[in-house]
Amino acid sequence: MFKTLLNNVGEFKRASILTPVYTSLEVLVSAFIPYVTASIIDKGINGGETGQGDMTNVCLYGGLMLALAFLSLFFGIQAGTNSAYASTGFAYNLRDAMYKNIQTFSFSNIDRFSSSGLITRMTTDVSNLQNAFQQILRASVRAPLNLIFSIFMCVFINWKMSIIFIVAMVILGCALFFIITKTVKLFSQVFVKYDDLNKSVQENIQAIRVVKAFVREDYENKKFKKAAEALYKLFVKTESLQALNHPIMNLVVYGCIIALSWFGAHFIVAGELTTGELTSMFAYVMTILTSLMMLTMIFVNITMSAANGRRVCQVLDEKADITSPPDAVTSVKDGSVEFDDVSFSYNQAIADQDGEVKKSVTRPALQHVSFKVSPGETIGIIGGTGCGKSTLASMVSRLYDVGEGTVKVGGVDVRRYDVTALRNDVSMILQNNILFSGTILDNLRWGKSDATLEECRQACQLAQASEFIEQMPDGYDTVIEQNGANVSGGQKQRLCIARALLKKPKVLILDDSTNACDTETEAKILDAFNNKVPDITKIIISQRIQSVQHANRIIIMDSGQINGIGTHEQLLKSNAIYQEIHKLQIEAGGDFDPKK
Numbered sequence: 001m002f003k004t005l006l007n008n009v010g011e012f013k014r015a016s017i018l019t020p021v022y023t024s025l026e027v028l029v030s031a032f033i034p035y036v037t038a039s040i041i042d043k044g045i046n047g048g049e050t051g052q053g054d055m056t057n058v059c060l061y062g063g064l065m066l067a068l069a070f071l072s073l074f075f076g077i078q079a080g081t082n083s084a085y086a087s088t089g090f091a092y093n094l095r096d097a098m099y100k101n102i103q104t105f106s107f108s109n110i111d112r113f114s115s116s117g118l119i120t121r122m123t124t125d126v127s128n129l130q131n132a133f134q135q136i137l138r139a140s141v142r143a144p145l146n147l148i149f150s151i152f153m154c155v156f157i158n159w160k161m162s163i164i165f166i167v168a169m170v171i172l173g174c175a176l177f178f179i180i181t182k183t184v185k186l187f188s189q190v191f192v193k194y195d196d197l198n199k200s201v202q203e204n205i206q207a208i209r210v211v212k213a214f215v216r217e218d219y220e221n222k223k224f225k226k227a228a229e230a231l232y233k234l235f236v237k238t239e240s241l242q243a244l245n246h247p248i249m250n251l252v253v254y255g256c257i258i259a260l261s262w263f264g265a266h267f268i269v270a271g272e273l274t275t276g277e278l279t280s281m282f283a284y285v286m287t288i289l290t291s292l293m294m295l296t297m298i299f300v301n302i303t304m305s306a307a308n309g310r311r312v313c314q315v316l317d318e319k320a321d322i323t324s325p326p327d328a329v330t331s332v333k334d335g336s337v338e339f340d341d342v343s344f345s346y347n348q349a350i351a352d353q354d355g356e357v358k359k360s361v362t363r364p365a366l367q368h369v370s371f372k373v374s375p376g377e378t379i380g381i382i383g384g385t386g387c388g389k390s391t392l393a394s395m396v397s398r399l400y401d402v403g404e405g406t407v408k409v410g411g412v413d414v415r416r417y418d419v420t421a422l423r424n425d426v427s428m429i430l431q432n433n434i435l436f437s438g439t440i441l442d443n444l445r446w447g448k449s450d451a452t453l454e455e456c457r458q459a460c461q462l463a464q465a466s467e468f469i470e471q472m473p474d475g476y477d478t479v480i481e482q483n484g485a486n487v488s489g490g491q492k493q494r495l496c497i498a499r500a501l502l503k504k505p506k507v508l509i510l511d512d513s514t515n516a517c518d519t520e521t522e523a524k525i526l527d528a529f530n531n532k533v534p535d536i537t538k539i540i541i542s543q544r545i546q547s548v549q550h551a552n553r554i555i556i557m558d559s560g561q562i563n564g565i566g567t568h569e570q571l572l573k574s575n576a577i578y579q580e581i582h583k584l585q586i587e588a589g590g591d592f593d594p595k596k
């Protein structure tokens with residue numbers, strides 16, 4: 001884990017090294033200040049032949065103290081700037097690396113993380129690591145050095161008096177140890193609760209229209225309240241434990257001051273200690289105890305951030321399981337598609353309370369699927385919900401890799417292609433496709449960045465989208481709101497089809513992509529496909545017979561298996577499932593248009 005994290009320090013190595021160096025210098029210089037203060041008192045204020053004061057010494061040691069203070073300020077500023085630069089840079093690199101890695105994820109990689117979990121990891125977890133890194137660079141150098149220097153100076157001034165703070169350190173150490181062990185345990189649960197909170201926020205805000213349509217505001221509020229309350233309770237527990245730190249610390253510090261004053265007075269009377277030395281000992285003891293306290297805080301933070309580190313590394317170390325092979329084929333010959341005895345199961349990760357994946361269950365989705373599609377053919381796939389239609393389609397553009405068997409496009413196993421080349425030639429319109437915020441043109445060009453306006457127009461004509469676009473006030477420059485909120489479901493689908501067509505693919509897969517369009521528009525789209533782009537192989541997935549009945553062949557899917565393949569007429573005669581669907585949708589539904 002540390003190696004993965006440290007690799008991301010990258011170009012901020014210099015600052016990361018300079019920070020502890022400057023911090024050490026700062027500590028070293030400031031460690032002498034109380035000692036010089038002692039000299040001002042002893043040799044300056046109480047100095048001189050009569051003990052009435054020696055202004056030369058006051059000025060001399062005062063000047064020295066000022067010089068040391070400025071030097072320590074200089075080193076402090078340097079350390080601060082460098083640590084800010086190093087830690088923010090570290091966080092920047094981590095986020096960048098995570099984001100880049102997430103972009104390489106295949107669908108099965110994505111299945112292993114929840115999107116809210118990924119957001120928490122990229123935000124809260126990285127911020128905590130940033131703070132921890134800054135602490136490691138500065139505080140974890142400063143605190144032990146301060147501790148060592150101050151102990152050394154105390155022993156140097158008067159070793160007998162030093163016994164006092166050794167006793168104090170043991171008391172404080174034990175108390176802090178007790179608090180730490182309890183808080184670290186509690187904090188490890190905090191991040192899982194953050195995931196829950198983010199999940200609730202993200203889902204609710206993304207689906208706010210659905211929430212409103214179903215009048216589920218109260219339910220969603222309760223869900224959010226539950227997640228927020230769980231986090232609140234956990235924080236109250238940890239914070240109230242941590243709040244004990246300060247009173248304990250104060251108790252020990254004041255105890256020390258009383259003990260120092262008591263014994264110090266005796267030592268001064270006995271002539272073993274000067275007033276100045278006693279004053280400086282007060283300062284050193286304060287430093288020792290605050291450093292000890294700081295050390296324990298650092299320990300808590302670093303232990304806590306180990307949980308953050310683990311979560312971030314899970315994302316960084318996740319290897320994309322779909323990549324291009326070394327000698328990848330870079331062009332797809334034609335639009336033929338072949339499934340040869342393909343089986344596939346989803347692996348569903350089951351996470352425990354701490355968000356750690358404990359086991360994964362296998363859910364079979366496709367079993368022994370075989371069929372062949374010739375270039376330019378239109379294939380319909382029909383079947384009940386959950387029977388594996390989308391799964392089957394996702395194998396063609398290699399969104400998931402087959403478990404067994406092979407899928408070939410253009411006569412070549414999809415695993416042998418360069419993934420980008422394959423996906424450019426196999427254009428899939430996902431079932432839950434989305435539009436991005438930006439103009440219609442931006443969205444269309446998302447499929448092909450250098451598409452001309454004319455190309456975009458043509459694609460929109462094919463997808464039956466040009467009519468409604470031209471009616472919009474700004475035409476192709478109309479701004480689409482996030483997730484296509486200002487276009488209807490059917491318009492959104494047509495824009496997605498146009499976007500996919502712009503890639504000029506060899507295989508086009510429509511996964512239930514016209515279900516929000518009226519029957520007439522859908523028929524026009526399918527007509528245009530047949531007449532204007534006859535060379536593209538079209539795979540049309542639907543639950544409606546009228547979407548697939550004009551296909552060259554129709555595949556009937558049932559529980560992950562092919563139940564029958566044939567033309568509309570053949571299946572009507574021979575396939576029981578098809579007959580049943582036909583009976584329910586056409587004969588009873590009555591929306592069958594005999595002209596088409």
Ligand SMILES: Nc1ncnc2c1ncn2[C@@H]1O[C@H](COP(=O)(O)OP(=O)(O)OP(=O)(O)O)[C@@H](O)[C@H]1O
Nearest residue numbers: 111346348363365384385386387388389390391392
């Ligand atoms: N990412 C996933 N992880 C685990 N199981 C999944 C995943 N996606 C789909 N499944 C399961 O695989 C089976 C087939 O799903 P698939 O999405 O292929 O069905 P479908 O035929 O497209 O259904 P629909 O018509 O409702 O879109 C279902 O039982 C589904 O629950």
Ligand SMILES: [Mg+2]
Nearest residue numbers: 389390391431
């Ligand atoms: Mg589906």
